[in-house]
Amino acid sequence: MTSRMENKGPYFIDFPARIKSIQAEMARQKIDVYLGSRLRTLSWTLDAFCPWRSFVVIPAGGMPAAFSFVIDAARIADETWIDDDRVFGFAPMGGQDQIELISDFIKEQLKGGRGRVGIESGMSNYLPEGWLTHYEYERYAAALDGCELVNAHTIVDALSIVKDQGTINRFREASRIVDVGHGAVFDAIKDGGWKGMTETEIAGIAALAMRREGSEWEWSFTGGNEIAAGYRTGLTGGACTPATRKKLEAGEPLMVDIHAMFMLGLGDHSHNYLLAPATDRQFWHAKNFTDIVALTLKTYRPGITPSRLADEMMAFAEERGFSDYMVPGFEHGIGMMGDEWRIGLNDGPFPYWTNPDHVYRENEVLICAMQYACQEDNIGFRYENPIVITKDGCEEMSKYPLGIEEVR
């Protein structure tokens, strides 16, 4: 994770321009300082991975400042594009705890120590989102006496929906790495190689291959590489399968959902197999799934909405007789590390869930994601692939061929 050195060529992102765009919006909304705490905001503004509690303070003008747990602050300073003297570590010491350190810094940015401070408050199904906690809010509100704290996360959300070329290229490279991981898994399981293997071993084989290609980690909070075999593939609605010690068995389905990270760009692709001998019923399920995936990929384009796409795909599934096995959702949001939840803005009928009427635009990136589960047959499949909406369709970033092969 040495993005300061690598932020160039096809992976270049103009971070100072991002900060200026935030500051312009802050000015429009009369916000004097923005206090970001979400992982997605930290990645998007700092170009550094911040796994410990961290904050970014964006003043009305000039360079932001980063604050993190002291054990990791020097590494962040080494990797982020912002100057060393704008990165601070907080620690349990007089004057150095995060509330005092950051609130003092914020006050220094404000005329007379007063003004409007934007914060990030909300909710998510993604646990490491990083919203300001109730306790932090109360402490900052007390420490920033004379300031008004206002919820402002929509500023970053709105600016980060449509991806720039550097971000898209980082996702492309992460996807290329994932494809290498899938190749390594196939090489390991083919010709009887799967016999005696466990789900965790498959996860590790993929991880090693991807790390060799430069992946920084198997970033998903769902347990890194998600591997499921047998009945675990068919758990109803089950789109979360951290690998277990379950051994692979003949006649079972195998779901391989692996993740790579490249410069905070995220690779996420799921491929499925049938461990021989496969039955006709299993092949029927497999064809249903690959057909609906292919159709979904053909259907994504600017102007379409999640609800319209779901309607069209579920109609197809109904016509083919497998709608009972489809989870009626075909995507999840994605962005630089930490952004793995809803599509678009918080403007839908249910707060902080994807707006079903969100209209896709060119250069939005999302995960085309589908889950098929038939619990009575102990079978299920998952498809995930980062896609970028193009002028008249979508580009699949993972190029691993779509298919559900029988592995002997």
Add this chain to the structure above:
Amino acid sequence: MSQTVKYLSPQWRDEAEKRLKSELSPEKMNNITSSMSNIYNNCPDGKNRYLFFKFEDGNFAELSIGEGEPPKAEFRISGDYQVFAKISRAELGSQKALMTGRLKLKGNMIKALKLASIADRLNKVLSKIPAEY
């Protein structure tokens, strides 16, 4: 020197300067360039005082004592006079004083961590000055 001097008096300052210059070579100071203000609140006479240190490329450059606002420094450590006095008498560790909130540090913690051992060396020199508090 066996005669005691009053802590933070002009005599104490002169003795501190002499000892810092003779005992802390630029190499021992890791050739740092930095500055630090200690702010002593509630001195025995009720006043607040500061002790300001400055090093350039490891060389001792400035040491001053005064009342009121200290010169601008990279690090600012503030606390009660009695807390500093306890540290100088080796009755209290500076780390513990910071970690219990009896001293407050202002400045970049990342750099402060790099300078912690140097600060200890400096404190050790100052603690050897026979002083009355």
